[in-house]
Every structure is written in C-alpha cells, then in structure tokens.
Amino acid sequence: MTHTLRIQRLAHAQDLPLPRYESPGAAGMDLVAANAGDVVLRPLQRALVPTGLILQLEPGFEAQIRPRSGLALKHGITVLNTPGTVDADYRGEVQVILVNFGSESFTVTRGMRIAQMVVAPVTTVEIATVEAVDETSRAGSGFGSTGLTQGRT
Numbered sequence: 636m637t638h639t640l641r642i643q644r645l646a647h648a649q650d651l652p653l654p655r656y657e658s659p660g661a662a663g664m665d666l667v668a669a670n671a672g673d674v675v676l677r678p679l680q681r682a683l684v685p686t687g688l689i690l691q692l693e694p695g696f697e698a699q700i701r702p703r704s705g706l707a708l709k710h711g712i713t714v715l716n717t718p719g720t721v722d723a724d725y726r727g728e729v730q731v732i733l734v735n736f737g738s739e740s741f742t743v744t745r746g747m748r749i750a751q752m753v754v755a756p757v758t759t760v761e762i763a764t765v766e767a768v769d770e771t772s773r774a775g776s777g778f779g780s781t782g783l784t785q786g787r788t
C-alpha cells in the first residue's frame with residue numbers, strides 16, 4: 636500500500652534531489668548529503684551529516700536510516716546507529732551518523748548518496764507487568780545454544 640510522505644526541504648537543500656525509489660521494487664530511498672562543504676572522515680571517525688529534510692510521517696510509521704551496501708563494501712562507510720529511527724512525531728532535520736570503518740580517509744561531498752531510508756509500520760504495545768512470564772520448551776536457551784550438542788556453530 637502506498638502512503639504519502641510529506642517532506643519539507645530546508646533552505647540548504649533546495650537544490651538537492653528528493654529521496655526516491657531507484658527501482659520499482661526498491662525498499663529504500665537514497666538520502667543525499669546536504670553538508671555545505673566536504674566532510675572528511677578519517678579511519679574510525681564518525682560525523683553527523685545533514686540531509687536538509689524534515690519528514691512528516693503518518694502516525695504508526697517510522698523511517699529507518701540504513702547504510703548503502705556499496706559504500707560499506709568499497710569504503711567501509713556505514714551508519715553507526717543502523718537502523719537509525721526517525722519517529723513519526725519528529726520534526727527536526729533528518730541527519731545521518733556515518734562512520735568510517737575503512738583504512739583510508741573518506742570524503743563526503745554535498746549531494747553524495749550516503750544512506751537509504753526505509754519507511755516501515757510500527758507496532759506499539761501496552762506494557763502489562765506479570766509475576767512470571769509463560770514457560771516455553773526453549774526457556775532461556777540462546778546465544779548459540781542450538782548448535783552446541785551437534786558441534787555446529
């Protein structure tokens with residue numbers, strides 16, 4: 636189902652392309668950097684990169700800020716807090732926390748496609764405290780427990 640996403644482009648992003656799906660089946664829309672000058676990320680350095688966009692998400696939806704796999708593979712550039720969460724009631728500028736896990740410095744230039752945004756439905760819950768939660772056969776097993784008896788990882 637298609638929803639309308641209202642986007643306000645800030646003054647410093649008027650000349651930049653709006654997010655758009657690059658193919659009919661794409662889940663994410665690329666976000667471009669709206670920094671005025673170059674942002675140089677040295678290895679292991681992170682930076683908050685502006686997009687110049689304010690979203691008006693419908694209640695019940697979020698926008699997830701995710702890395703682009705090409706930047707990750709070629710340069711070690713990823714989104715540090717992936718997936719970043721943009722709440723439906725947030726009315727500030729969407730920004731992207733990029734980090735350089737590569738071994739070379741990386742320059743983020745204005746207009747560069749730095750991340751992608753996936754709009755997704757959100758389920759909200761009511762919290763009910765209980766004395767004890769329901770039992771299951773798995774109980775507390777986890778953290779790799781399923782492979783232990785067969786010697787698998």
Ligand SMILES: O=c1ccn([C@H]2C[C@H](O)[C@@H](COP(=O)(O)OP(=O)(O)OP(=O)(O)O)O2)c(=O)[nH]1
Nearest residue numbers: 700716719720721722723725728729730731732
């Ligand atoms: O990658 C991100 C993550 C968040 N945000 C914006 C939208 C989001 O609605 C708001 C708050 O994000 P989050 O809840 O992750 O931040 P927090 O560290 O918990 O701060 P706060 O106390 O302001 O919620 O910041 C972004 O622009 N980019």
